[in-house]
Amino acid sequence: MEALRRQLAGLLLPRAADGRLVLAVDVSPWLRPDxxxxPQRSFCHxxxxxxxxxxxxPGWPYSIIAALETGRTS
Structure with a gap:
């Protein structure tokens, strides 16, 4: 697990033309009413x-964060 963490931390992230890091975030529920x-479930709207x-x-909210490239390729 530590080796994977080091590999991921060493990746270069795409940047905007002015050098900014642009992130997109999505929060979605994983519903588990039954x-x-x-018991660790929380409530998802x-x-x-x-x-x-x-x-x-009842369910679990989870997040996905992505670094976006410039232009339409992201």
Whole structure:
């Protein structure tokens, strides 16, 4: 695991033309309403499930962060 951490930390990240690091973040829920054996669940806010209503459903929120390149390739 430590070797993987060192490899990832050594990667060059794409930068904008002026040298800035541009990041995009997505937070999504992994819903587990019937996961009674997982007491670590929190509540995830969901939009428009079913009858255009907002509900709190047990699950885990997770995040993905990506470094973006300039232009349309990102």
């Amino acid at each position: 996961g009674d054996c997982s 969901t939009y428009g499930r079913g009858k255009d209503e907002h509900r709190m459903i």
